Amino acid sequence: xxxxxxxxxxxxxxxxxxxxxxxxxxxxxxxxxxxxxxxxxxxxxxxxxxxxxxxxxxxxxxxxxxxxxxxxxxxxxxxxxxxxxxxxxxxxxxxxxxxxxxxxxxxxxxxxxxxxxxxxxxxxxxxxxxxxxxxxxxxxxxxxxxxxxxxxxxxxxxxxxxxxxxxxxxxxxxxxxxxxxxxxxx
Numbered sequence: 001x002x003x004x005x006x007x008x009x010x011x012x013x014x015x016x017x018x019x020x021x022x023x024x025x026x027x028x029x030x031x032x033x034x035x036x037x038x039x040x041x042x043x044x045x046x047x048x049x050x051x052x053x054x055x056x057x058x059x060x061x062x063x064x065x066x067x068x069x070x071x072x073x074x075x076x077x078x079x080x081x082x083x084x085x086x087x088x089x090x091x092x093x094x095x096x097x098x099x100x101x102x103x104x105x106x107x108x109x110x111x112x113x114x115x116x117x118x119x120x121x122x123x124x125x126x127x128x129x130x131x132x133x134x135x136x137x138x139x140x141x142x143x144x145x146x147x148x149x150x151x152x153x154x155x156x157x158x159x160x161x162x163x164x165x166x167x168x169x170x171x172x173x174x175x176x177x178x179x180x181x182x183x184x185x186x
Contacts, residue, residue, distance in 0.1 A: 002077045002185035003120070006031065007056040007105040008161065009143040009178050020163035021179075025119050026186070031081040032107035033060070033071065036146070039100025041090065046097040050074050053101065054147045055123065055155075055180050061099040064092045071098060080113040103146055106181070117183035122161060126154045127176040144178040155180075 006029075012018050021027065050060040050073045062073035062081075069083045069092070081104065085091060092098045128150060132141040161179050 002079070003183065004031075004058075004079070004104055004185075005052065005056045005180055005182050007034075007103050007144050007178065008181050009105070011143055012106065020160060021119060021122065021181070022160040023119055023122055026116065027119060027183075028114055028116050030107040030114055031079060032105045033058075033073070033081040033083045033102045034105055034146075035083055035085045035098070035100055035102040039085070039098055039102075041092045042097040042099065043095075044097070046099060048073055048075060048078075048097075050079065056103045056105070057101060057147045058104055059101050061097060064094055064096045064098060067094050082107060105144075115185055117185045119181055120184050121182035122158050123180040123182075124156050124158045124161075124177050125150055125180060126156075127178065128154060132176055139174075139176075141176045 008021075018027070046061050048060075048062050050058045050062075052058055060073045062071040064071050064083075065080065069085075070080060071083045071092075072078055072080050083092075083098070083102075125145070127141055127145060131145065131149070132139055
């Protein structure tokens with residue numbers, strides 16, 4: 001049975017893509033791998049794998065399946081994901097192997113493989129104040145952070161991702177969160 005921890009940005013609920021989520025719920029989803037800058041591209045065959053490093057962060061090696069940057073990672077528990085490489089001119093081509101680290105995210109734009117899973121655990125991550133900009137007009141913050149930018153003190157296991165995240169209090173004082181989902185594939 002495949003188990004992965006994925007990043008889940010709360011805007012997916014606010015824009016109506018997903019309803020309120022709770023532990024034990026069955027969901028359908030696609031996956032994206034947000035690759036960090038420390039990756040390598042190989043032309044020759046490499047063994048494919050993925051290994052959880054910290055929550056949604058994984059080390060991996062995979063084969064690029066198309067010029068649209070879909071990649072297959074893993075051996076017997078294979079995953080197919082859309083890869084997103086930010087800020088680099090060094091892009092892999094179809095047939096290349098790519099190795100590195102990155103965060104696995106729930107994705108709504110990829111349409112290659114749709115997975116189904118049960119939500120095993122939900123983690124709420126408080127975005128530290130240093131990443132939030134507040135003014136008298138409102139506030140802005142990132143939708144999520146990689147594990148490099150939050151600590152265990154920012155993580156709390158919860159039972160649900162509510163569907164009214166921003167309707168409860170003033171944006172000038174509210175705490176800002178994103179979520180991680182531990183998923184058991186079915």
